[in-house]
Amino acid sequence: MGTRASQSRPRLRCRRPQWVRAPRRLFLEGGGLAVRGCVRPGMSALEWFAHKPLGGGIYWIQERFYESGNRANIWLVRGSQRDVVIDTGLGLRSLPDYLHSAGLLGPGAEAGQAAGGGRRPLLAVATHVHFDHAGGLHHFDEVAVHSAEADALLRGDNYETVTWLSDSEVVRPPSPGWSARQFRVQPVQPTHVLQEGDVINLGDRQLTVMHMPGHSRGSICLHDRDQKILFSGDVVYDGSMIDWLPYSKISDYITSCERLTELVDRGLVEKVLPGHFNTFGAERLYRLASNYISKAGVCHKVSTCAMRSIASLALHVTNSRVTS
Numbered sequence: 001m002g003t004r005a006s007q008s009r010p011r012l013r014c015r016r017p018q019w020v021r022a023p024r025r026l027f028l029e030g031g032g033l034a035v036r037g038c039v040r041p042g043m044s045a046l047e048w049f050a051h052k053p054l055g056g057g058i059y060w061i062q063e064r065f066y067e068s069g070n071r072a073n074i075w076l077v078r079g080s081q082r083d084v085v086i087d088t089g090l091g092l093r094s095l096p097d098y099l100h101s102a103g104l105l106g107p108g109a110e111a112g113q114a115a116g117g118g119r120r121p122l123l124a125v126a127t128h129v130h131f132d133h134a135g136g137l138h139h140f141d142e143v144a145v146h147s148a149e150a151d152a153l154l155r156g157d158n159y160e161t162v163t164w165l166s167d168s169e170v171v172r173p174p175s176p177g178w179s180a181r182q183f184r185v186q187p188v189q190p191t192h193v194l195q196e197g198d199v200i201n202l203g204d205r206q207l208t209v210m211h212m213p214g215h216s217r218g219s220i221c222l223h224d225r226d227q228k229i230l231f232s233g234d235v236v237y238d239g240s241m242i243d244w245l246p247y248s249k250i251s252d253y254i255t256s257c258e259r260l261t262e263l264v265d266r267g268l269v270e271k272v273l274p275g276h277f278n279t280f281g282a283e284r285l286y287r288l289a290s291n292y293i294s295k296a297g298v299c300h301k302v303s304t305c306a307m308r309s310i311a312s313l314a315l316h317v318t319n320s321r322v323t324s
Helices: 097-101 147-153 248-267 284-297 298-323
Strands: 025-027 033-036 049-055 058-063 074-077 083-086 121-126 142-144 192-194 199-201 207-213 221-223 228-231 271-274
Touching: 097 121, 142 147, 147 207, 192 271, 248 284
Parallel strands: 083 121, 121 142, 142 192, 228 271
Antiparallel strands: 025 033, 049 058, 058 074, 074 083, 199 207, 207 221, 221 228
């Protein structure tokens, strides 16, 4: 969940990347555009998603018809032995179907085939279990999440997943009669439970798990040390950092931000691929993290406590309506 505005407005429309703005257009590998007809009933995965190749086996994917500041970035990272999807969006259409249909996992894709010519295993990693990041996990056979949030995902706990979706944010319904009131994060049994320091081996690249609580209790970053790339989830993005949700904790967030500044000081990060909005570099990362630390004083803690109470009540009411 991300926002660039004041903390009193949990959902805002925001500027989206240019490559997902045009309706009825699909960005293809290599930067080309395929123009499709009007969206049909029962929208396909190819219509719902769009992607942009960033080079080095990394693809930036978004849900085209979810127009909200809460729309999460989805990252596909290809390796020589395993491919990894980092965050999965709402799950209103199958992300694996899209990856296959768009040719991102086939033999013609950038990273080639696995040893022996077969299709590589595909692992979905949630940077945390909030609805905008974990809603699509149920479409994957292999799912990884930090241990602090594994039980919430298994239960389908839509209070902890902060499920907060409105019809106005989904500008093209994925299927006839669809309503946001029906939406819930589905229970998923994680196949991999992550801890601080775990390494996800893709063959020719490794992603190190950094447990960075604060936004949520199980928030993680994934660090590609060799390429100096940080997949930051909602720990940090180029906007106001949210610390007023259930299971947010300011003291943990300060510690996580201190770790972020240390990464920059040690020259271990050059590019950040965040959970929302656009990518940025080390200098911006340092400024965002240090600004949070400097502003996390008594007044901030008091206002955050009030916001958390309001958000908690609203989430309880919203999710009780869904289950009733």
